[in-house]
Amino acid sequence: MRGQRYIGKLLAITGVLILASVLMLQGLLEFSLWGDETWTIWCSSADLLTTYTRVVNDNNGPLYYLALNLWMRMAGDGEFATRYFSVLLGILNIALVYRLGRTAFGTHGAGVYAALAVAVAGYHITYARETRMYPMLIGQVLLSVLLYIRWLRRPTRRNALGYILATGSIFYNHYYGMLIVPIQWLHFLLFGRRAGIKRWLMLQGVLLLSMAPWVPVFWAQALRRARFVDTSTYPIGIGIAGATMRTSLGNVKTLVTYLTNDQYLAYGLLLAIAVLRPFLTPPGAGRRRITSMTALALSWLALVPGVTFIANLYMPIYNPRYVSYIVGGLAIMIGSALDALPRRAQVAVALAFALLGTVTYTHGMEGPKQFVRQTVMPIVEAYQPGDRVYLRTSQLEYRYYFEHLMPEVSFDNIVITKPDNDYTRIWYICLVGGCEPPEELESGWELADEIWYEGHELARLYVARRRGPD
Numbered sequence: 001m002r003g004q005r006y007i008g009k010l011l012a013i014t015g016v017l018i019l020a021s022v023l024m025l026q027g028l029l030e031f032s033l034w035g036d037e038t039w040t041i042w043c044s045s046a047d048l049l050t051t052y053t054r055v056v057n058d059n060n061g062p063l064y065y066l067a068l069n070l071w072m073r074m075a076g077d078g079e080f081a082t083r084y085f086s087v088l089l090g091i092l093n094i095a096l097v098y099r100l101g102r103t104a105f106g107t108h109g110a111g112v113y114a115a116l117a118v119a120v121a122g123y124h125i126t127y128a129r130e131t132r133m134y135p136m137l138i139g140q141v142l143l144s145v146l147l148y149i150r151w152l153r154r155p156t157r158r159n160a161l162g163y164i165l166a167t168g169s170i171f172y173n174h175y176y177g178m179l180i181v182p183i184q185w186l187h188f189l190l191f192g193r194r195a196g197i198k199r200w201l202m203l204q205g206v207l208l209l210s211m212a213p214w215v216p217v218f219w220a221q222a223l224r225r226a227r228f229v230d231t232s233t234y235p236i237g238i239g240i241a242g243a244t245m246r247t248s249l250g251n252v253k254t255l256v257t258y259l260t261n262d263q264y265l266a267y268g269l270l271l272a273i274a275v276l277r278p279f280l281t282p283p284g285a286g287r288r289r290i291t292s293m294t295a296l297a298l299s300w301l302a303l304v305p306g307v308t309f310i311a312n313l314y315m316p317i318y319n320p321r322y323v324s325y326i327v328g329g330l331a332i333m334i335g336s337a338l339d340a341l342p343r344r345a346q347v348a349v350a351l352a353f354a355l356l357g358t359v360t361y362t363h364g365m366e367g368p369k370q371f372v373r374q375t376v377m378p379i380v381e382a383y384q385p386g387d388r389v390y391l392r393t394s395q396l397e398y399r400y401y402f403e404h405l406m407p408e409v410s411f412d413n414i415v416i417t418k419p420d421n422d423y424t425r426i427w428y429i430c431l432v433g434g435c436e437p438p439e440e441l442e443s444g445w446e447l448a449d450e451i452w453y454e455g456h457e458l459a460r461l462y463v464a465r466r467r468g469p470d
Contacts, residue, residue, distance in 0.1 A: 043065050140169055
């Protein structure tokens with residue numbers, strides 16, 4: 001009997017992992033790498049010391065870039081290889097959230113259902129398809145919360161060390177992930193004082209010490225980036241205004257849409273069950289555990305974006321990517337809700353939830369739609385010696401594809417920023433939103449060809465008009 005139960009549990013979590021893998025891999029290369037992805041690859045493509053130096057001059061911690069650097073040494077820097085690194089991190093997140101749900105509520109079902117919630121979350125799937133640090137950030141926060149719970153129940157040195165390493169590593173990846181620490185403080189003050197306030201203060205003190213080596217770099221990055229912020233709008237001036245979004249009802253609604261796959265009713269009902277579960281559980285140790293873990297997950301889910309939106313009124317720090325780790329809090333709540341249902345109903349409702357998520361995970365969340373690869377490939381196929389590419393937009397993603405698809409021709413030798421009569425064929429890369437030719441190509445040039453993809457005009461080929469004898 002025990003063997004059958006073990007096999008059943010193993011099959012359940014294996015099925016969730018397979019489902020997550022399929023959804024993350026599906027459409028992995030549908031769109032081209034976008035600017036931030038090619039920037040990340042460029043930062044990570046040199047030796048470790050150079051990679052570290054490039055990150056210091058950016059606005060993030062070095063951990064993801066160094067990890068990607070090591071990965072690319074083995075797998076290469078192609079589209080699939082770099083994005084697959086994020087997929088692997090996403091699969092690891094599924095395993096982590098399973099362990100977190102099981103540890104939090106003490107049942108296999110809570111873990112499996114929490115893992116299922118992440119597996120079909122478009123919010124997680126989208127970022128697990130990008131060559132960026134957000135899948136790692138989500139996993140770090142999941143691990144931090146897991147080890148926080150373990151330390152709370154058994155405040156041993158081993159659990160303390162694990163918590164410090166996991167939580168401290170967040171600061172060396174993405175700074176906004178550290179908002180999980182105030183959530184843990186709040187939870188400790190409400191539910192965890194049995195572990196000892198002195199132990200907790202010592203734990204947090206060592207955590208601060210673990211972050212100290214990177215604090216000067218963080219401060220320098222913050223001051224450098226503050227110069228790019230309009231201080232008349234944001235008086236504090238921290239952050240990068242161009243990468244953030246306003247605090248508005250519309251953006252709050254958008255975040256909710258991302259979290260719920262645009263299925264407000266289904267997620268709302270499950271969240272209501274999770275919130276009511278402590279009140280419906282008979283008094284005892286089980287009820288205390290459920291109440292404590294529900295409070296932790298709910299504060300994680302609500303307070304992280306809430307505090308961010310409020311702070312965003314004074315300094316530009318909000319972007320859905322920066323708070324993507326709240327998907328873990330939502331997953332724990334969903335896992336608790338499904339685990340609270342009668343056993344006969346659990347499997348049926350969980351299967352219905354999985355089917356709903358599989359169908360709707362693309363409804364609420366989409367990554368940047370870039371067609372750089374679809375632009376460059378036809379140019380490479382039709383390229384003739386002496387052709388030039390007229391590029392008036394960001395060059396990093398185009399440089400990546402030209403160097404990978406046409407390595408024998410130097411990117412710097414074929415790209416021009418102003419056409420003149422020295423060339424006979426010019427490929428004009430269209431700007432986002434339209435393909436009106438610049439003034440330089442309105443006279444003296446004839447339109448010879450166009451590149452289209454899924455209704456989008458991507459590029460035009462202009463040929464110099466033949467001039468008669470003087």
